[in-house]
Amino acid sequence: MPKPLSIRPLTKDAFAPFGQVIEADPARMKFINGGNTERFHALAEAEVTGEGARVILNIFRGQPRAFPYALTMMERHPFGSQSFSPLNGRPYLVVVSEDDEGKPGEPQVFLARGDQGVNYRRNVWHHPLMTIGAVSDFLVVDRDGPGNNLEEFFYPEPFIISEPAL
Numbered sequence: 001m002p003k004p005l006s007i008r009p010l011t012k013d014a015f016a017p018f019g020q021v022i023e024a025d026p027a028r029m030k031f032i033n034g035g036n037t038e039r040f041h042a043l044a045e046a047e048v049t050g051e052g053a054r055v056i057l058n059i060f061r062g063q064p065r066a067f068p069y070a071l072t073m074m075e076r077h078p079f080g081s082q083s084f085s086p087l088n089g090r091p092y093l094v095v096v097s098e099d100d101e102g103k104p105g106e107p108q109v110f111l112a113r114g115d116q117g118v119n120y121r122r123n124v125w126h127h128p129l130m131t132i133g134a135v136s137d138f139l140v141v142d143r144d145g146p147g148n149n150l151e152e153f154f155y156p157e158p159f160i161i162s163e164p165a166l
């Protein structure tokens with residue numbers, strides 16, 4: 001029987017085992033440009049490994065997911081981190097899981113606000129981009145380079161994500 005998954009708000013602390021939340025955290029702010037600009041400094045780090053690896057910036061244009069959504073798989077990137085920052089100010093879902101001896105554990109679902117980005121640490125299990133309600137663009141910072149940077153796992157049974165209440 002497919003197991004329903006609950007949805008929690010995305011917070012820095014809840015997401016800490018998986019990476020960082022990219023948001024205007026007052027504790028990280030310093031004024032620059034003669035006071036004209038607030039710099040929220042070093043919210044996350046892009047990590048890339050392997051000979052010839054480089055950090056790249058991309059735009060992902062995600063089609064909205066249909067709900068209830070049957071989650072059947074997770075993926076991870078063994079050679080680099082991956083961040084998603086929404087460009088249209090729309091909420092979206094972030095799905096991650098702990099590693100259980102080389103396989104993803106039960107997925108954990110977070111509802112991200114449209115002013116929150118996430119940075120998945122290298123090799124953290126996550127579900128591919130999950131946009132809600134409309135086509136949404138994201139600035140994605142991740143790795144390019146030699147080697148296969150995508151590992152996928154398919155669960156024996158799907159999990160169910162219901163339509164998030166926005």
Ligand SMILES: NC(=O)N[C@@H](O)C(=O)O
Pocket residue numbers: 082126127128129150
């Ligand atoms: N495969 C790819 O570039 N996208 C995924 O990594 C994703 O997390 O959306």
Ligand code: NI
Pocket residue numbers: 075077082126127128
């Ligand atoms: Ni990914």
